[in-house]
Amino acid sequence: MILTATDTLIRYVEIWVPDQGASRLNRAACRVVGGPQLAESERRNCGGARSVAAGEGLAGRAWHQKSATILQEDPSELLDRISLECGASLAAVVAIPIFRQHEICGVVVLGLGAGFGGAEIWNRDDRDELAVSVAYYSGLPSFEFITRYTRFPKGAGIPGQVWESGVPRLLRNVNGSDGFMRSFGNDPAGISEVIGLPIGSSHGFADSVLLLLSSQQTPLAGHMELLNDSLSNTDWQKSLTQHVASGQAPVLCCNSEVSLPHGAEFAVALPMYRNADPVGTLCFLF
């Protein structure tokens, strides 16, 4: 196995979990990639709320809208504030709400830097096809252009497959592969991995689909896995899924809590559910 090092697109992570009555979300963890975990008391700016109601702040907005949210306006007060708080230069922030049945399990906020990659939110249009409603792209102009004119019905393309199945997907080596039809392998900043996450659900289908695009130059994280209970077979994977299962919420685990592979310093795990059933855990190692 040959390992190489580079910068990640995800530069900052926040985990928000609901309080006991699920009336508010509390910030459970936050960390700058490559930096130490920040205790709440150590945060540089007190302007950032530790707790939000539905509709408040970015995490609260994602919860209230039952949809992933991408923030990239320039200038954006909220984006600037998060950048200032975490001390990282962010080009966009993605908030991913996680629901079990209709209950909120948590929100994961990912701060993205510049590089090659992106995030797309696919929503249904009036013809019951998926189109990108909001997206952040870094260094992918031709991909962005073709996406503007692409629509996927249920079951077609990665967004359509995730929408139909309600199951998250992680596809590797997609640059120029048959599995990822918008990529033709001739883009020097080609997308190498794609993560598709169903967000919310009604009538058995996801309300929307979030796609995270990872490139070889600036991958989203040092390592990515989609863990499945029936297929997990290494100690760190079992340990991480147990952490997630115990709280039924997203977690940020340091190497001291879970013995992580590849010398990773911490892991972020997002449990995914189809209605009330767990359908996988998306895991980022940094």
Next chain:
Amino acid sequence: MPVFRVPANPDSLTATVHAVALTPHDTIPILDAAESAGFGFRQYADAQGLIDAASPSVVGCVVTSCGTDSLKDQAVLTQVKTHLHSLPLVALLESDSADRAVGLMQQGIYTVIARPFERGKLLTALSMAVAECQATHRTVDHCREASLRMDEATEKEIEVLQLIMQGKKNKEIAGHLGITVRAVEDRRFRLMKKVGVESVAELVALAVSAKYFRQGFSGSHLRSSAARDPRQCVKGIEVWSPAEDGSVLTLRQSCYREAGMFQEASEKLTFHRGEGLPGRVWERRAPVFLRELITTEFVRSSAAGAAGMTTAIGFPVFCNGDVRAVVLILLDGRHQMKAAFEWWRLDPGTANLRLAGGTFINCERLRRLSEFVQLPVGEGIAGIAAEHGRPYVGARFNDDPGAVRGVALAAEGLSSGVALPLTDSGAMTSDVFTMFNSEDTQMFSLLQAWKVNGRGLSLANEYFDGVSSLAAQMAAVTATEVSIAGRAAALGTPIVVDSGSAAQAVSRSVHIPAPSFGIAIPTLVRGRVVAVTVFAN
């Protein structure tokens, strides 16, 4: 901060696991195993879906569930094996069906996997099946190379080789051919040197490989398209027109490559509305695409098979709102060619064009993308043709900032194309027919768009082998009435050309070799020809 990456296995990049008619319960572990192995994954409702979507050059394997209905299973297996010879089949079975497993293996299944699945076994089975497929493709490549090397042999050397392969000794060969033993040895030596082998055994092995390739691997589990001249892939062009009383379509013009029996069969035929391919185009007033001619929808299917035709495309030419002619392009899609024929239709909801039909030859990824892409009116060749109701010829789509599929077309090697408006309204049209040529294997090396004005015809743009020609930059080039463009303009009907008249089509383009095969198609507005499109080679 550290980031870790395992370099992709290059072989796995294009390999895909094709799941046919799997239940969701079976799909998840197969999908997981495919992704773990670094393979792509696609699923289809039935075998026909896979056949429609996959090209014979696809690398991967097929996974399907086999139950107790052995006849149904047999039908699926036969379908896949007939159309996608190189894809190994993996069958999913219940654990207690050992007899069934043996039966399936005898029918040519690559392997079987019993439920409940074990992840390790799934991974191994899929990886081995894909490796088998890759080995098959390598064998085909080897045989193709052998065939190319054997092309160097002279007729006299081949005579000797054929007798060697029959097991005859030099003396017997000499007696058979009426030459000396020394002459036999000389011919054999020259041939061995030419094709780069050092022993008679190697020579025979090479000849067998080449023979397999040229015969399309008939009788072998390997079958592939033979490496023929790609420009010969257009086997025929026909123009069918309604008879004077409007009751039937008759064949008005045609040109074929070595298709005597097909021509004979065609000349005797007429088609009513809705009958056969021409009749369907007439009735639907829209393009019709037949990827496979072995179908009852193609009346001349046996003659087409004998003439090496596998694929047909038909589209209408309008005049005063009526179908004036139906043009048929008949192809041998088994060639190592790439081409795309498409029908784009305006979506009133978005005012963009969407794919309404098409045939994509060896550019499967473009087909898949095109199904989900919209083309803005006014951009790209289809959009420009739609906006102005005029034909448009283009090339180098990757450099066109308005071409939504520019990257995709370039990646498929499709470097030039024609867009024809399917209308005679003269205004924005709702339907456009497009045809794309491959960079390496030009189906039609010459593409021209002529404008008709008061003085006659002027060449709007011209591409030869995908390159814009100087003739187009010379602005007005008046065509005479005897040229195909001029005749199409004068008669208002498509003109099919043979070697005699085609040369005159490009009489001013002295740098371009005279084409021998092609068609000129007029675009009419209110009964008057406003443009002519020529594609020829």
